[in-house]
Amino acid sequence: MKTSLELRLGWIGLGSMGIGLTKNLQKYISADSLTPLHYTNRTLSRGDSLKELGAVPCNTIGELAQCCDIVFSSISDDSILFSLVESFIASGNVAGKILVDTSTVHPDTSRLVNVKLSELGAKYIAAPVFGASPAANAGTVLFAVAGSDAAVSTVLPLLNAMSRKVLRTGEEPRKALLLKTTSNFLMAGLMELVAEAHVLGEKTGLGTTAVEELLQENFGPVIYNDSIRMTTGVYAPPKGVEPWSAVGLAIKDVKHGIDLAKQSDVNLPMGLLALDHLEQASAWGDKNDRDLDSTSIYGVVREEAGLDFETETVKDNCIKHKRSGN
Incomplete structure (x- = not known):
């Protein structure tokens, strides 16, 4: 061969x-x-x-x-x-x-x-x-x-x-997809936790910088990477900028996990919460004609805490992008 x-x-x-x-x-x-x-x-x-x-x-x-x-x-x-x-x-x-x-x-x-x-x-x-x-x-x-x-x-x-x-x-090909679906559920749950940690830090006055340093030093590169996507504004790119990982794909992936859980008589409360927040983020993106990243869960958690969906960093990124003529 x-x-x-x-x-x-x-x-x-x-x-x-x-x-x-x-x-x-x-x-x-x-x-x-x-x-x-x-x-x-x-x-x-x-x-x-x-x-x-x-x-x-x-x-x-x-x-x-x-x-x-x-x-x-x-x-x-x-x-x-x-x-x-x-x-x-x-x-x-x-x-x-x-x-x-x-x-x-x-x-x-x-x-x-x-x-x-x-x-x-x-x-x-x-x-x-x-x-x-x-x-x-x-x-x-x-x-x-x-x-x-x-x-x-x-x-x-x-x-x-x-x-x-x-x-x-x-x-058996489906075994690879079972592992990927499990990973997607884990990633959505981690994004939810990181978003909540940052919002808690901001609302209590601790600040996101201290939270991000903790995530980097104590919780590993995967969580730290999600944190960076939130704090640098990647979660809500300017209009016309492609996200790292589209929120619509994340919704599809988490739905696959929830469907598999139902087939196996397993309850995934974290998955359901993440799906709800992803769908709310997608609706925000549709309303504002923006293609959001899967970490846009952060914007929804911010709104639930009385903060703007967009951080000042996101707003600054949008202004800079517009000034650049893109």
Whole structure:
């Protein structure tokens, strides 16, 4: 069997995560002057910076599928994945091809996709990615990976090139999504706690600086990173600025966790609280024509405590962005 570097590689979806991941992948394969990565996206110009690195654009999923042996995907929700798979299948004979989906979808969706592709002789690997867009750009994300051992072994060097670690969760694709869904629930709960800690610090007069230093020194990099996104204003970017991790995706992800909990007769009160705050934040963003980050839970917790949704830092960021002419 050919190694991953002898196979033709393709990528579908260049959102905030996909664009960073693909750049690292293209740099990896071009280092040895190998066949360049092919890519496609709903807005093809989104990949112009990737093209400059040597990658090759394709106009359609079908075109890409027929010229590639391994196809990665990075899309926003389950319905798009189903549509992608239909286009992948309609492209022609897919036997022997490997589809590696890095998206966060419902575990049941991954099971259905696996069955459909297996019937046609193709391999499906669930490889949901952990981290926001800066981590994708830096190549420091995590992957949870599940699929046949042979297929996973083939793509493992490619996943390693885009990440700091790959977590194997077995051969059943839904297991990788179960781990990712659990992680999303944890992240939403941590964001809720960090937001409440900062608001408590501000309302009591302690201040957010002291709280953030405590989080950095005593609670680890994940919580500290959430804190930075809140205190630097990343949680509510200026109009037209893309968030690190969109609030709408967080809502989708937490809903998956709550649905799984119901199926297993488990109560997730923290998940329900986080979902409520995420939905309130999304409504604020819609009302103000702003694309908010998943950490915008902070703005809702602020409002519940009688503070403005936007901190002074957020307001200053918006003024500076407007003055810059963007």
